[in-house]
Amino acid sequence: MREKSHYIAELIGKYLDNSLTAEEQQVLTEWTNDSDTNRALFEEMTDERRLTAHLQRLYAYDSNRIIQQISQAVPAFAEPPVIPVRSYRSLKKWGWAAAAAVLLVAGGAYFWSGHQKNISRELAMHQADIKPGTSGAVLTLADGSQLILDSMHSGVIASQQGASVILGSGELIYDPTASKNGALEFNTMTTPKGRQFQVTLPDGTRAWLNAASSIRYPTTFAANERRVEVTGEVFFEVAQNANSPFFVAVGDKAAIEVLGTSFNVNAYTNEAAVRTTLAEGSVRVMALPNGKTASVVLKPGQQAAVANQQVSLTQKADMEKVMAWKNGLFNFDGASLEEVMRQLERWYDIEVVYENGIPQTRFIGEMSRQIALADLLEILKRTEVDFRVEGRKLIVLNK
Numbered sequence: 001m002r003e004k005s006h007y008i009a010e011l012i013g014k015y016l017d018n019s020l021t022a023e024e025q026q027v028l029t030e031w032t033n034d035s036d037t038n039r040a041l042f043e044e045m046t047d048e049r050r051l052t053a054h055l056q057r058l059y060a061y062d063s064n065r066i067i068q069q070i071s072q073a074v075p076a077f078a079e080p081p082v083i084p085v086r087s088y089r090s091l092k093k094w095g096w097a098a099a100a101a102v103l104l105v106a107g108g109a110y111f112w113s114g115h116q117k118n119i120s121r122e123l124a125m126h127q128a129d130i131k132p133g134t135s136g137a138v139l140t141l142a143d144g145s146q147l148i149l150d151s152m153h154s155g156v157i158a159s160q161q162g163a164s165v166i167l168g169s170g171e172l173i174y175d176p177t178a179s180k181n182g183a184l185e186f187n188t189m190t191t192p193k194g195r196q197f198q199v200t201l202p203d204g205t206r207a208w209l210n211a212a213s214s215i216r217y218p219t220t221f222a223a224n225e226r227r228v229e230v231t232g233e234v235f236f237e238v239a240q241n242a243n244s245p246f247f248v249a250v251g252d253k254a255a256i257e258v259l260g261t262s263f264n265v266n267a268y269t270n271e272a273a274v275r276t277t278l279a280e281g282s283v284r285v286m287a288l289p290n291g292k293t294a295s296v297v298l299k300p301g302q303q304a305a306v307a308n309q310q311v312s313l314t315q316k317a318d319m320e321k322v323m324a325w326k327n328g329l330f331n332f333d334g335a336s337l338e339e340v341m342r343q344l345e346r347w348y349d350i351e352v353v354y355e356n357g358i359p360q361t362r363f364i365g366e367m368s369r370q371i372a373l374a375d376l377l378e379i380l381k382r383t384e385v386d387f388r389v390e391g392r393k394l395i396v397l398n399k
Helices: 002-016 022-033 036-045 048-060 063-073 091-115 121-128 319-323 337-348 373-380
Strands: 138-140 146-148 155-160 163-167 171-176 186-191 195-200 206-209 213-218 226-237 246-250 254-258 262-267 274-280 283-287 291-298 303-307 310-314 329-331 351-354 366-368 385-390 393-398
Touching (some): 246 262, 254 274, 262 319, 274 283, 274 319, 283 303, 291 303, 337 373
Parallel strands (some): 171 195, 226 246
Antiparallel strands (some): 138 186, 163 171, 246 254, 303 310, 329 366
């Protein structure tokens, strides 16, 4: 077990250095896919801000003593060399040694906090701080295999029926090929909580996925129509093709018919309605199962809400608020506390608990989605609401 942990640390270090061989990449991908714990550990060790924080703490809190304590508590992790971390300008140069140190700390954190009663309050506060979401997704191929896009290098990552799948910087692109033999095959892109991503479909349509969302699509579209299925929140820029209408299905609740346009679909299951907001062009939104008998055609700036098999129309939607997530912002104008907390749950991958009921508070303003949760909560505390963080649980206190 020690040797395996040591080897995984070395692979992660080589990943940081962009020096993995194809075989080593396969081993690392399989290890990452093996469990949620491995995946979370990989994400933590490849996030430069977290890596910096871990190395800083190793230095600030007597790294020799800490490593010895954790090694005793977690014998499965090999002891890495001690790393001087007074300079943080080039973390990746430490290679596998830095990764091993962080692997040790991250892997032993729970044992360590449980067995060592003298952890300083400052270190505990650092560990409680939750970073914002980032770019990443899971791609499920037609054969059921999964690729974690966060951990893969750019380039062709798969060949699917009728298309090459190319990973770029924060985007997946389907490049159609001449070969389109056989039945349609489907891929699914899924963004976990704390992740967002974008994909260019085989017809050139672009889709941006917010956190906790998914899109299912064929690797090559039929000649007479284009159909996809979504959950969560997705923004579309649909490639124009008058001979092949574009359809978006939202479970058994709603369907959207498109000819060529830009629009946002918010279909989270914990929201009151499925909301489609049109930026450009024209779409028809239908409430299922009634179809076109319960439908509305949107003009730019309008929003349709589907709930209880009915569809309602808002003539002038707040486009800045709708598009905030895609533009890297939280827009809380007029939002209730519950609405704000649902956004934080998805973006920071946390659980929200209300200790003494739900305060009736409304918010205004917007802020970057790239700030740490602790900093965002300090801003929200200016209202009549206070918070407490325990691990990944955010407890809302009613003053």
